[in-house]
Amino acid sequence: MRQAVGRRHGAVWAAMSLAAALLAGCGGGSGGLTAAPGGGSPAPVVPNPGPGPSAPEVSLAGLKFWVGEQGPSGETAFSGPQQQPFLCLTSLSNLGEPIVDNQDGIGQPVYQVPGNTASPLLGYSKRCGVKTQVRYFYYTGSDFAAFDPATQFVTPPANLQRVRINGADLPFVVRVEAGTINRFSYSVAMLAPFAESTATPKDLDNSVWNQKMVYWMRGGVGVGHQQGKAMWFGGLWGEEKPVMPRLLEQGYAVVSSSGNETGVHYNVRLAEETAVMVKEHFVQTYGKPKYTVAMGISGGAVQQYLFAQNRPKGLFDAGVPIQSYPDMVTQAIYVSDCSLLEQYFKDEVALNAGSMWATWTNRTLVEGLSTSATKTNKFLGGAGSSECIEGWGTAAPGVINPVFTDPAYQATANALGWPTAFTNVKWTHWNDLANIYGTDARGYAPIPVDNVGVQYGLKALKDGFITADEFLRINACAGSWKEQDEYLTWLMPPADPFDSRNMRRSADCRTGAGTPAPRRSGSLKAMNIAYTAGQVFTGKSLDIPLIDLRPWKEDQLDMHNSRQSFSERARLAAGGGNQANQVIWFTGETSTTGVATRAMDALSILDAYLTTGTRPARFTDQCFTNAGQTIAAGSQVWNGILDNRPAGACTQSYKVYSSPRMVAGDSFRGDMFKCALKPVATALADGTYGATDPFSTAEKTWLNKVFAAGVCDYSKPDVGRPAGV
Known part of the structure; x- marks a missing residue:
């Protein structure tokens, strides 16, 4: 386990652990404060309806998109008002700067020179969106490294491992699609041992996909206000490095989202919505898998129990919860x-x-x-x-403790050019879910x-x-x-x-x-x-x-x-x-x-x-x-x-x-x-x-x-x- 934002597979509960990883770009989350433009004091809000016949269904609109296009990340009826302030960490995921989506002072400021407040202000990003992109990685035997398919299929790296597929000895190369859905960074990883075109999804060579999906979910305990990092583009955790090669060499597609990392946030309703949307994007892009098995440690295990309860049948078909808790x-x-x-x-x-x-x-x-x-x-x-x-x-x-803020959170906000971001944040789990629990006139959620x-x-x-x-x-x-x-x-x-x-x-x-x-x-x-x-x-x-x-x-x-x-x-x-x-x-x-x-x-x-x-x-x-x-x-x-x-x-x-x-x-x-x-x-x-x-x-x-x-x-x-x- 490491000290990272919302420390990974263990419910770290410590703001100091959560924030430490923010600087490493590994944690944080979303919830649902309604904030004044630019991150002012949250207004009192009424809780969203819970699961049941009266609850709105997850919207599946806009989930068919590809490289160069953005996934949907707007406010939804299912999860309610989007939390502000909300740090966009796409740059820490190596996805680039977030796209400007408003000039109204809502969300993270985006500067011509990233984080440099002396450079021209281009606008604000409240949705933290980026354009979808595809990159390749190869397995070194202990980790994954960047792979250039244009040259390295011909001249492979010396430490590129091989994988046996249907009797053939093939290069262990992985294609990863990454972008943003529901304000979080998602990824889709599949074995791709052949040169291919990425012009459209139909041009991809998915011949070694076993037609099955593993939805990987990360742990930790986050108290919100950040996007988190994408897997692969943003790196793999220590416990993931021995698992991912085994999943991929068997032909599984591995799907993930920072919205399903509880070190980013612990809003189970928002996480459920994100998982539904990311899976639907996969179905519309690659086809419906024969089945989907959830896997994850700690908070990644909690989500399996709660999603199975709140959304019986349809999202996941089975699960391997590791180091589980019933809920947070x-x-x-x-x-x-x-x-x-x-x-x-x-x-x-x-x-x-x-x-x-x-x-x-x-x-x-x-x-x-x-x-x-x-x-x-x-x-x-x-x-x-x-x-x-x-x-x-x-x-x-x-x-x-609503007033305890680790300096690392502020340091991250400063580095992103948003020094006033956390001025009025109340750092509790319940305030992170204020759009569910509601708040009083002073902005405190009940605990x-x-x-x-x-x-x-x-x-x-x-x-x-x-x-x-x-x-x-x-x-x-x-x-x-x-x-x-x-x-x-x-x-x-x-x-x-x-x-x-x-x-x-x-x-x-x-x-x-x-x-x-x-x-x-x-x-x-x-x-x-x-x-x-x-x-x-x-x-x-x-x-x-x-x-x-x-x-x-x-x-x-x-x-x-x-x-x-x-x-x-x-x-x-x-x-x-x-x-x-x-x-x-x-x-x-x-x-x-x-x-x-x-x-x-x-x-x-x-x-x-x-x-x-x-x-x-x-x-x-x-x-x-x-x-x-x-x-x-x-x-x-x-x-x-x-x-x-x-x-x-x-x-x-x-x-x-x-x-x-x-x-x-x-x-x-x-x-x-x-x-x-x-x-x-x-x-x-x-x-x-x-x-x-x-x-x-x-x-x-x-x-x-x-x-x-x-x-x-x-x-x-x-x-x-x-x-x-």
């Missing part, structure tokens, strides 16, 4: 707890060096996530850290982050690993996040590693005589809209086969924690979706080459499934060793995770962790935005704290003080979920 917004439920808890542990250790929290592995008791006694801590230094820090430590400032009634460490208390006194201190001192208009910019580590200046805390929370830190009640409107706008995977629908592939990285404290695959399965079970369409593979192969090998194995099984219409025997739950050998396969291998049966062979081989909310009593689904509450007296009487009451009389008084509004009743539905969804 329900990750924020537990990730928002991480810094609150780590700040508490930091304070406790500072007050008492002998605190149990000085032993890093003890933190799993309350955080649920993996910890390590030996890993060097990226925030605090020294030995010992947690997934909460290594994986999610920048989540709160990167996704929740669903809520921890009222959450009893952190409840399972540890019941199991006897922490005392009642420690349980009460955690819950009295954990606090919550402030409201959006109260935020200050993040003082990056080591100054304020967990963004504590933006927490609601209490200086005297550690005894029953003190004042508990307040909790935060999230916006029911935001929760409702997240569901109705298709941003949450509910498990009600999964009409295509998916092989959910996960390299096990818990010992690395990687954010792609292992329980996510089972959260998806639990949601399918609760929602009535087709559980038989999801199989789960874990592997100890964590190298990019190892994961690529397993992904191609999964693709071969899906190919057989789609070609024959018959479910292959290997389309089943499996787990593999570090060397790629099968440990076990079959419907029983994951027993003991979502049921009380004896642990299956894969369950025994790979430890599955949980989350702060799950050890507080929530289910494995991990989709409870806001719990229903019950009185403390009811909890004391109904066994919430175990068969034996762990509290003294004084501690019960303290418990009632901490949870004056009541505690979570996880036996009841999510208060934030609309009826019937």
Whole structure:
């Protein structure tokens, strides 16, 4: 994984990671603020309708175009108002400067000398469009390099690899079409081992295309306001380099768009529309493929689950989600707890060096996530850290803090000649999707982050690993996040590693005589809209086969924690979706080459499934060793995770962790935005704290003080979920 704008295949959540890659030209995104010309303050907007009969369909107009022509990139009824400011990164994709499309001050200024504000201003680009172009690349054995078909078919480069097609040994040359659709940079890559004309699509030699398509989607977590980079013209990521040659040598067409990179944006509705448009352009240009299989890592996997739910049948026919999450917004439920808890542990250790929290592995008791006694801590230094820090430590400032802007974003805007671009941007995930969530009169989108009634460490208390006194201190001192208009910019580590200046805390929370830190009640409107706008995977629908592939990285404290695959399965079970369409593979192969090998194995099984219409025997739950050998396969291998049966062979081989909310009593689904509450007296009487009451009389008084509004009743539905969804 690399630090790039919206860091690639992992939901990096950090604005600093997102912006760092902006300068490298690798991230960022779109959403939907309605802005004044030139990037002024956004006006309040009403949310777009979500999926359903009343929602407008994706427009397919203007998608038949070719070299020298532009793809459609105007505002649509489906995704709503286009976000401004919006950085055009076509130059960083090696596609050239964006085309001027207005003289009204809307969008990125385009200068005669790119980025030089002293040169004549040519106009503005609000659509970031470029003319479509075709280039060729050849495979060197480790990467792809530019190829000149006019000369190098005759005099090939010394390191040009060969590929065996239908018994013939051919030069490994790839044709890539690239341009813009829906304001994002797209690409279409196909093996092209023969000299050909590109005058029209009919002149292309597609004789080695196997008539099948792979739609590749990238990961990361972006908070918008940029276009992202095209694959191929803008380069390949490390994990793509071992996959692309294998796909292409088998004859697959590989299609992608920066609009389907979640490091660019996390507006699933906009991403869905973009995928529909890009695929339709492919169909109109090259012909309808026999089938389309989606592939992608992290956010690229999230899109597969959500597109399968929101657009059943027709867009993708199958998928290989790698290191998946069910969706982005329900990750924020537990990730928002991480810094609150780590700040508490930091304070406790500072007050008492002998605190149990000085032993890093003890933190799993309350955080649920993996910890390590030996890993060097990226925030605090020294030995010992947690997934909460290594994986999610920048989540709160990167996704929740509206005023934190990494300098790299501004540096990019400066380099593009647009120094005032980000003056009024509110850097949150929900403001990035303001055309879905709406905004208040001050321009803030509502956010669903809520921890009222959450009893952190409840399972540890019941199991006897922490005392009642420690349980009460955690819950009295954990606090919550402030409201959006109260935020200050993040003082990056080591100054304020967990963004504590933006927490609601209490200086005297550690005894029953003190004042508990307040909790935060999230916006029911935001929760409702997240569901109705298709941003949450509910498990009600999964009409295509998916092989959910996960390299096990818990010992690395990687954010792609292992329980996510089972959260998806639990949601399918609760929602009535087709559980038989999801199989789960874990592997100890964590190298990019190892994961690529397993992904191609999964693709071969899906190919057989789609070609024959018959479910292959290997389309089943499996787990593999570090060397790629099968440990076990079959419907029983994951027993003991979502049921009380004896642990299956894969369950025994790979430890599955949980989350702060799950050890507080929530289910494995991990989709409870806001719990229903019950009185403390009811909890004391109904066994919430175990068969034996762990509290003294004084501690019960303290418990009632901490949870004056009541505690979570996880036996009841999510208060934030609309009826019937």
